[in-house]
Amino acid sequence: MTIEIRTLTAGNVWKVLVQPGDNVAEGDVLFIMEVMKMEVPHTAPAGGKVTAVYVAADQEGLDADAPAVDLEEVA
Amino acid sequence: MRKLLIANRGEIAVRIMRAAKSLGIATVAVYSEADAAALHVASADEAVLIGPPRPADSYLKVEAILAAARQTGADAIHPGYGFLAENAAFAAAVEDAGPVFVGPTAAQIAMMGDKARARDAAAAAGVPVLPASARLAPGGLEGLEAAGEAVGYPLLVKAVAGGGGIGMRLVARPEDLRAAVESLQSMAQRAFGDGTAYLERYVAAARHVEVQVFGLGDGRAAHLFERECSVQRRFQKILEESPSPGITRDARTAMQMAAQALAAAVSYRSAGTIEFVVDDDTKEFFFLEMNTRIQVEHPVTEMVAGRDLVQLQLRLARGEDCAPLLDGLVARGHAIECRLCAENPERMFLPSPGRISRLSLPEGPDLRIDTGVREGDTVSAFYDSLLAKVIVHAADRNAAIEAMRAALSAITIEGITTTLPFLIRLLDHPAFIDGRTLTGFIETHRATLFPPKTGETAA
The missing domain is CATH 3.30.1490.20 (ATP-grasp fold, A domain)
Known part of the structure; x- marks a missing residue:
């Protein structure tokens, strides 16, 4: 099953820590936004393999609820 | 001083311009591409674009700000808070370039910005340290x-x-x-x-209490009483008040005297704040740090002390004798400030940028609202989440709480998620009303500050 991780808030991307093909565990940080001088980490809701990454480091002006990372959940 | 450049944005830039205008000083705003339509730009006599939205490319760019001062002939620069306010190299660069830096000396900023040296200076002045x-x-x-x-x-x-x-x-x-x-x-x-x-x-049962000081730069300094700022999220203040509801008369006096002694010992120039942590069990207080700038919460002090701190900074910077304004200070009544921020308290104070579709702010005799936004503005993700500061002044703490509740209830803000409903719940909380405000307040009272919504069952 594919899990879509979307941005929690509008803002800018600070760092992206995963790329397609990476295996992640539940709770791993996938990327961090920098919004209003605050770090907003986005974590994996479940373990799985990263199949797509739509955000890039230093990307500016993202909307809230924008697609960011797709994860194929490990059964 | 004929023309003041304000190297900042938002509510503090607007507030500094108000003080400058009251003294007949012309104002220059600087702004990034994200702020072309901002209130602080509209409030200034002149405005200069200094770069792209990212703070590093605009509000933190020393060369661009100095160039704006040259271009407009500004003979003084006020840094506000945040950005370059406590950057000693900036203060030095301003004065090297010619304009007056409205604030402490570069050496004082450097000393207090280095926590270890600041601590040594406090200890040397007889101030207790942790x-x-x-x-x-x-x-x-x-x-x-x-x-x-x-x-x-x-x-x-x-x-x-x-x-x-x-x-x-x-x-x-x-x-x-x-x-x-x-x-x-x-x-x-x-x-x-x-x-x-x-x-x-680390003091577990801690209050955060700070003392406002103002130094004349020659070894004379006065304190303008304390502010309690214990209610915080992420170590960031959300509500401030004066006087502190939780310290004894003796501790208050000792803290004020200690702060004044430290400011005098370093010949501090301009407005500054000495932060203390108070152990609520023992009532001991310890030096935390000194902020060498005008602070977000300075209006609380202005309300109780009856002095305009930014105007004082400008008067001192233009060479006036400010000693008479610091004589015979008396604290009157009780003041509270609430910070209205673009954040979602229900989601761990997640930042919430966006467009303000509707904004209506009340007015009143003992009510002051400092804001940098207007209806229709877009609150940018590049900058701080502070939208407005709501400040009330009343005869005592209970009356101030009542006045704040009325003021907050009269605010309409739509289009973005803000801390407004949370602030009202905070004021209604029995522990807050009792003055039991420790730095862990929000965590300690999470269950009652965030009641389950209708339809949800309590865990």
Whole structure:
């Protein structure tokens, strides 16, 4: 099953820590936004393999609820 | 001083312009591409575009700000708070270039910006300081365990170059110390360009109380009473009041005298704040740090002390004798400030930028609202989440709480998520009304501050 991780808030991307093909565990940080001088980490809701990454480091002006990372959940 | 450039944005830029206008001084705004339509630009006599939205490319860009001052003929620069306000190199560069820097000297900013030197200065002036370790440079962590034991647990790992609560780690157990120090050092290296850390005793039942000082730069200094700022999220203040509801008369006097002594000892120039942590169990107080700038919460002091702190800064910077304005200060009544921020309290105060589709702010005789936004403005993700400060003044604390509740209830803001409903719940909370405000207030009272919504069952 594919899990879509979307941005929690509008803002800018600070760092992206995963790329397609990476295996992640539940709770791993996938990327961090920098919004209003605050770090907003986005974590994996479940373990799985990263199949797509739509955000890039230093990307500016993202909307809230924008697609960011797709994860194929490990059964 | 004929023309003042304000090297800032938002509510503080607007507020500084108001003080400048009251003294007949012309104003220059600087702005980034994100702020072309901002209130602070519209409020100024002249405005200069200094760069793209990112703070590093605009509001933090010393050369662009100095060029704007040259271009407009500004003979003074006020840094506000945040951005370059506590950057000693900026203060020095301003005065080298010609304009007056409205604030302390570069040497004073540098000394107080280095936490370890600030602590030494406080101790030398007879101000109590918390048990702390020596400096811990990245890589050199021999003897760390012994240093932790000497300071005592729980303790805070702090960055020497940090500030405003940014980059602190709380460590409860010796086995977690090394990882916390290493993580903080790496963060501090990235964020501040200096990875040096130190350990400091953590006071569990703590109040955050600070004393406003104003120094004339020649060894004379006055205090303008205290502010209690214990209610915080992420070590960032959310509500401030004066006087503090939780310290004894003796502690208050001792703290005020200690702050004044420190400001005098360093011949402090302009407005500054000396922050203390108060142990609520023992009522002991300890020096935390000195902020060498005008602070967000300065209006609380202006309300009780009856002085305009920014106007005082400008008067001193243009060479007026400010001593008469600091004579015979009396604290009157009780003032409270609430910070209205673009954040979602229900989601761990997640930032919430966006467009303000509707904004209506009340007015009243003992009510002051400092804001940098208008209806229709877009609140940018590039800057601080502070939208407005609501400040009330009343005869006593209960009346001030009542006035604040009325003021907040009269605010309409739509289009973005804000802290407004949370602030009203905070004012209604019995522990707040009783003045039992410790720095862990929001965590301690999470269950009652965030009641389950209708339809949800309480866990």
